[in-house]
Amino acid sequence: MSRRRPTPSPATKRSATRRAFPIIAWILPAVFLLVAAAVIATRGRNHGIARSPTGDFAPTVPAPLAASGEPPPGMEWIPGGEFSMGCRDPRGIAHGGPDAMADARPIHRVRVDGFWMDRTEVTNAQFAAFVSATDYVTVAEQAPRAEDFPAAPPERLVAGSIVFTPPPERAPLGDHYQWWNYVPGADWRHPAGPGSDISGHDDDPVVHIAYADAEAFAAWAGKRLPTEAEWEFAARGGLTGALYPWGGDFRPAGKWAANTWQGDFPGNNTRDDGYEGLAPVAMFPPNAYGLFDMSGNVWEWCSDWYRPDTYVADGAPPGAIIHNPSGPAESFDPREPGQAKRVQRGGSYLCSEQYCARYLVGTRGKGEVSSATNHIGFRCVKRGP
Ligand SMILES: [Ca+2]
Numbered sequence: 005m006s007r008r009r010p011t012p013s014p015a016t017k018r019s020a021t022r023r024a025f026p027i028i029a030w031i032l033p034a035v036f037l038l039v040a041a042a043v044i045a046t047r048g049r050n051h052g053i054a055r056s057p058t059g060d061f062a063p064t065v066p067a068p069l070a071a072s073g074e075p076p077p078g079m080e081w082i083p084g085g086e087f088s089m090g091c092r093d094p095r096g097i098a099h100g101g102p103d104a105m106a107d108a109r110p111i112h113r114v115r116v117d118g119f120w121m122d123r124t125e126v127t128n129a130q131f132a133a134f135v136s137a138t139d140y141v142t143v144a145e146q147a148p149r150a151e152d153f154p155a156a157p158p159e160r161l162v163a164g165s166i167v168f169t170p171p172p173e174r175a176p177l178g179d180h181y182q183w184w185n186y187v188p189g190a191d192w193r194h195p196a197g198p199g200s201d202i203s204g205h206d207d208d209p210v211v212h213i214a215y216a217d218a219e220a221f222a223a224w225a226g227k228r229l230p231t232e233a234e235w236e237f238a239a240r241g242g243l244t245g246a247l248y249p250w251g252g253d254f255r256p257a258g259k260w261a262a263n264t265w266q267g268d269f270p271g272n273n274t275r276d277d278g279y280e281g282l283a284p285v286a287m288f289p290p291n292a293y294g295l296f297d298m299s300g301n302v303w304e305w306c307s308d309w310y311r312p313d314t315y316v317a318d319g320a321p322p323g324a325i326i327h328n329p330s331g332p333a334e335s336f337d338p339r340e341p342g343q344a345k346r347v348q349r350g351g352s353y354l355c356s357e358q359y360c361a362r363y364l365v366g367t368r369g370k371g372e373v374s375s376a377t378n379h380i381g382f383r384c385v386k387r388g389p
C-alpha cells in the first residue's frame with residue numbers, strides 16, 4: 005500500500021524551513037570542511053601539485069617484484085612498475101622557471117620492468133679504474149678530425165672540451181656563448197683545462213663525458229645507460245607527480261636538497277647550497293629508492309634519442325600504458341636540426357630558476373652526442389631478475 009504525500013501549505017513550508025535551518029546551518033559547514041579536507045589530502049598525496057581537471061598524474065604503482073640475490077656493488081634495486089611520466093607547465097610555481105617544458109608533455113602512462121641503478125653518478129675514481137683497465141681515450145682527449153669539421157682552420161682542430169666560464173658582468177640569458185668556451189686540453193682529468201686536475205676529487209662525478217664515453221664505461225662495467233623512462237621512474241622514487249625526487253618542496257624543512265645554482269646566473273654564484281661547482285656525490289639526502297643527486301650536480305646521459313615531440317609521437321592512444329619505451333628511432337631538435345642528440349636528465353649545478361629549472365624531475369634535457377662539458381656525467385643501470 006502506498007501513501008500519498010500531502011502537499012504542504014505555505015505555513016507548513018515556513019515551519020519546515022525553520023525546523024530545517026539548524027540542520028542546514030550544521031550541514032553546510034560540515035560539507036565545506038569535508039571538501040576542504042579532501043582537497044588538502046589530494047594536494048598532500050601529489051606533493052604540492054594540484055590536480056588538473058584532466059587528472060593527468062595517476063598514482064605510481066611500483067611492481068611487487070623484489071630483488072633477488074646480492075645487490076651489485078653501489079647499486080640500488082628499482083622495482084619498476086607503472087607511473088605517469090612528464091611534467092606540467094611549471095611557469096608560475098615557486099622555482100619553476102620561465103620555460104613551459106612543452107617537450108615533457110603530454111603526461112602519459114608508462115610501465116618499466118625492474119632494474120638495478122647506480123646509487124650515485126659515476127665518479128672520477130670509478131672512471132679512472134675503467135681507463136686504467138682499458139686504456140680508453142675519451143672523445144674530449146682526441147683532436148677533432150678535419151673531415152668531420154671541413155670548415156675549421158687546422159689550428160682549431162685540437163683536443164679539448166667545453167668549459168663553463170662565467171662572464172664578469174651580467175650577460176643576456178639568450179646567448180649561451182657568453183658563458184661556454186671551448187678550452188683546448190680540457191677533459192675528465194683536467195675539468196677546467198690545462199693546469200686543473202682531479203687530485204683530491206675521487207668522489208666528484210666524472211665530467212667531460214661524451215655519449216660514447218658513457219656507453220664504453222657501461223659496457224666495461226657489465227651495465228648499460230638507462231632509458232629516459234627508467235631514469236624518471238627511478239628519480240621519482242615511488243612518488244606521484246612530485247616536482248622533485250624528494251617531494252614537493254624545493255627546500256624541505258629549509259634545507260638544500262640538491263646542488264643547483266643560487267644567485268644571478270651566470271655571473272653571480274652565491275653557492276648557498278655549499279657548492280659553487282661540482283659537489284662530491286651523495287652530499288645531499290637520497291630519494292626513497294636510495295638514489296643520490298637525481299636532481300642537480302651533473303646532467304646524466306640516457307640512451308634515448310632526443311626529440312621534443314617524443315611523448316606526442318609515440319602514437320599511444322589515450323589511456324594506453326607504454327611498456328619499456330626506448331625513445332624515437334632518430335634524433336631531431338628543431339633548434340639545431342643538424343645535430344644528433346641524446347636525452348640528458350636531472351639538470352646540474354648550473355641549473356637556476358632564472359635560466360634552466362631542469363632540476364624538476366619530469367623535465368627533459370638533451371645534448372649533442374660528441375659534446376662534453378664540465379657539467380655532464382652519467383650513471384648506469386643493469387637489468388634485474
Ligand atoms: Ca651549488
Ligand SMILES: [Ca+2]
Binds near residue numbers: 298300301303304351
Ligand atoms: Ca645528477
